[in-house]
Every structure is written in C-alpha cells, then in structure tokens.
Amino acid sequence: MxxxxxxxxxxxxxxxxxxxxxxxxxxxxRDIKPYKLAGDTMEWSxxxxxxxxxxxxxxxxTMQIYKVxxxxxxxxxxxxxxxxxFRYFAKPDFSGTDKFTLLVVGKNRHDEGSSMVEIxxxxxxxxxxxxxxxxxx
Numbered sequence: 001m002x003x004x005x006x007x008x009x010x011x012x013x014x015x016x017x018x019x020x021x022x023x024x025x026x027x028x029x030r031d032i033k034p035y036k037l038a039g040d041t042m043e044w045s046x047x048x049x050x051x052x053x054x055x056x057x058x059x060x061x062t063m064q065i066y067k068v069x070x071x072x073x074x075x076x077x078x079x080x081x082x083x084x085x086f087r088y089f090a091k092p093d094f095s096g097t098d099k100f101t102l103l104v105v106g107k108n109r110h111d112e113g114s115s116m117v118e119i120x121x122x123x124x125x126x127x128x129x130x131x132x133x134x135x136x137x
Contacts, residue, residue, distance in 0.1 A: 028056075029044055029045070030045050034060045036108060036113075037063065037104065037105075037106055037114060038113050039114065039115070040116075041117075042116070044117060044118070045119070047123075048094075049090065049126075051092040053089045053090070058102070064106050065105070066106045067104075067106075068102055068105075069081075069102065069105075070100065070102060072099065072118075074088065074100040074121065076094045076095075076096065077089050077090045077091055077121065079100055084106075088119075090121070095123055096122075098121040099119065099121065101117065104116075
C-alpha cells in the first residue's frame, strides 16, 4: 500500500512540474465566435506580451478538422500549426499590431466545407506598478 501512495505522489509531482513549465499566455484570445465551415470568415482578437506565446485549438464540438493552412503569415511573430490548432510566438520586440489568417477545412456535423479565421494581435499593456501610479519621485 505505501508503495502505491509513493507512486501516486511522484506522478502528481511530475504532472505539476510539467504544467508549471508551460509559458503560454492564459486566455490570450478574446471575442472568439465559432465558424461554421460554410465559406464564412471569422475575425478573432489576441492580446499578448512581447516574447510570449499563445496556444489555441480550432475544433468546435460538432466538427472534424481535416487540415489547417496558414494563408497570411504574421509579421511580428512566428506561428506553428499544431494538429487542429496553432501556437503564435510574439517577437521579444513586438509592438503595435500583427495579423495572420488561417484556412480551416473539415466537416461540421454532416457538411464538409472551409472557413477563414483572421486573427489580429495586439500587444498587452504591462501591469501598472504602484510607483508608476504615484508619478516620478
């Protein structure tokens, strides 16, 4: 019995260690509306800090995704297509806005089709420090 407890504790510690190593920005996408794979185009927004990354899946509950293609590359970051999703990496000197477009091809319920997803990226504002709020000393 103690051996099982030790194994469980070790497995839990490994899971926690791997989860804390992820550096993706939580909830970096906003205003996400589902696409329909019916020739539609959706506009999504992302807020991200310079040097950070954002991971997002593209599958909705009733869909099968056959392929995802990058049709417009970002200029202020890098993108990696990962299965039915993507990972966007903002350059360390990122400022202003960036944009990229994905083509998603698949099946929604019984109908095959495609959608375009245009993602506009803006730089997140750094947190306000207490010393900044009081003005220069």
